[in-house]
Amino acid sequence: MSILVNINGEYFDQKSAKISVFDRGFLSGDAVFEVIRTYGGKPFMLKEHLDRMKHSAEKISLSLPHSIARIGSLAKKCCQRAGNSESMIRVVVTRGEGPMTLNWDDAKEPNLIIIVVPLVPYPEHCYRDGVSLFIVGRRKIPSYSLDPGIKSNGYLLNILAQNEAKKLGGSEAILLNHRGEVAECTQSNLFAVIDGELLTPPLSAGILGGITRQVTLKISPRAGSPCRERIFYPEDLYGAQEVFITSTRRDIMPVAEIDGKRIGTGKPGKMTQQLMREFERFAQSQR
Numbered sequence: 689m690s691i692l693v694n695i696n697g698e699y700f701d702q703k704s705a706k707i708s709v710f711d712r713g714f715l716s717g718d719a720v721f722e723v724i725r726t727y728g729g730k731p732f733m734l735k736e737h738l739d740r741m742k743h744s745a746e747k748i749s750l751s752l753p754h755s756i757a758r759i760g761s762l763a764k765k766c767c768q769r770a771g772n773s774e775s776m777i778r779v780v781v782t783r784g785e786g787p788m789t790l791n792w793d794d795a796k797e798p799n800l801i802i803i804v805v806p807l808v809p810y811p812e813h814c815y816r817d818g819v820s821l822f823i824v825g826r827r828k829i830p831s832y833s834l835d836p837g838i839k840s841n842g843y844l845l846n847i848l849a850q851n852e853a854k855k856l857g858g859s860e861a862i863l864l865n866h867r868g869e870v871a872e873c874t875q876s877n878l879f880a881v882i883d884g885e886l887l888t889p890p891l892s893a894g895i896l897g898g899i900t901r902q903v904t905l906k907i908s909p910r911a912g913s914p915c916r917e918r919i920f921y922p923e924d925l926y927g928a929q930e931v932f933i934t935s936t937r938r939d940i941m942p943v944a945e946i947d948g949k950r951i952g953t954g955k956p957g958k959m960t961q962q963l964m965r966e967f968e969r970f971a972q973s974q975r
């Protein structure tokens with residue numbers, strides 16, 4: 689089990705990996721990132737993650753230091769070199785170093801940082817029993833202020849919301865958008881079975897287009913119900929038959945309770961369980 693860091697092509701161990709305090713990713717969150725997990729030691733949905741990173745970078749006029757293909761092959765190399773049975777790979781591109789201004793032209797050279805750590809799965813009971821979520825008071829920043837499709841290092845809202853939910857005994861926080869519609873969680877997307885139909889908020893609800901969400905949409909017909917993107921509200925969620933969340937680290941995770949209210953039977957529902965199996969099948973087929 690090892691942790692390995694690559695900074696601009698050079699390998700470091702956890703202790704010696706350092707970047708400048710003048711790096712704008714550190715100073716102002718002026719950076720984009722992706723988190724990728726492996727299945728069978730192979731990065732899962734690598735191209736999709738790196739494509740998303742490219743789009744994030746384009747949206748903030750940040751030039752990636754290399755092509756997506758080259759970053760991808762470096763990420764694979766780092767993963768092999770770390771030698772973990774399964775890894776989490778974090779790929780970060782910061783605007784680089786420069787004077788302490790907000791003018792992005794002041795930073796000339798982006799930094800590419802790849803961090804590989806052993807994958808620590810969530811406890812089995814989360815998948816067996818489902819987790820508890822809380823709808824927090826903080827709302828998503830409207831898309832017209834900050835495009836939610838930019839996966840940037842600025843995660844303060846998510847950190848605050850996540851810790852608010854944790855204080856209440858929850859495992860994730862649900863954020864509504866400025867219109868009061870259900871948007872997403874702090875590090876995951878949300879799905880619900882409402883009146884027998886599998887639904888997830890559309891991107892226009894102001895959410896990140898999760899890669900796991902993308903896979904779930906694709907495989908949903910195999911689980912008996914093609915998923916439809918539709919706006920819904922907290923009351924719809926309380927009355928849902930099933931709810932689950934999706935993310936790279938969690939895959940598909942059932943939800944047992946929201947705001948202390950039991951969802952459905954309070955146990956992972958049939959459609960959720962079938963999707964979990966289909967997701968596992970899909971992931972194994974990509975190895």
Ligand SMILES: Cc1ncc(COP(=O)(O)O)c(C=O)c1O
Binds near residue numbers: 873874
């Ligand atoms: C805000 C937010 N939404 C959704 C997700 C899930 O995305 P993915 O499935 O690509 O991990 C994440 C992942 O970190 C996230 O930060």
